[in-house]
Amino acid sequence: MRDEALSPGEGVTLQDTIKAHRSRLHNISLFMHNLNEFIARAAN
Numbered sequence: 001m002r003d004e005a006l007s008p009g010e011g012v013t014l015q016d017t018i019k020a021h022r023s024r025l026h027n028i029s030l031f032m033h034n035l036n037e038f039i040a041r042a043a044n
Contacts, residue, residue, distance in 0.1 A: 006014065024030050 024034075
């Protein structure tokens with residue numbers, strides 16, 4: 001998979017996913033919520 005080119009549809013999906021993750025990372029409140037949830041799940 002690493003050496004294969006993405007299809008146009010996969011490229012669009014990947015760009016949309018990246019855009020969504022970037023917008024979430026810019027929101028510090030949501031980032032901290034997700035970080036706290038991850039830590040709590042790892043502790044249990």
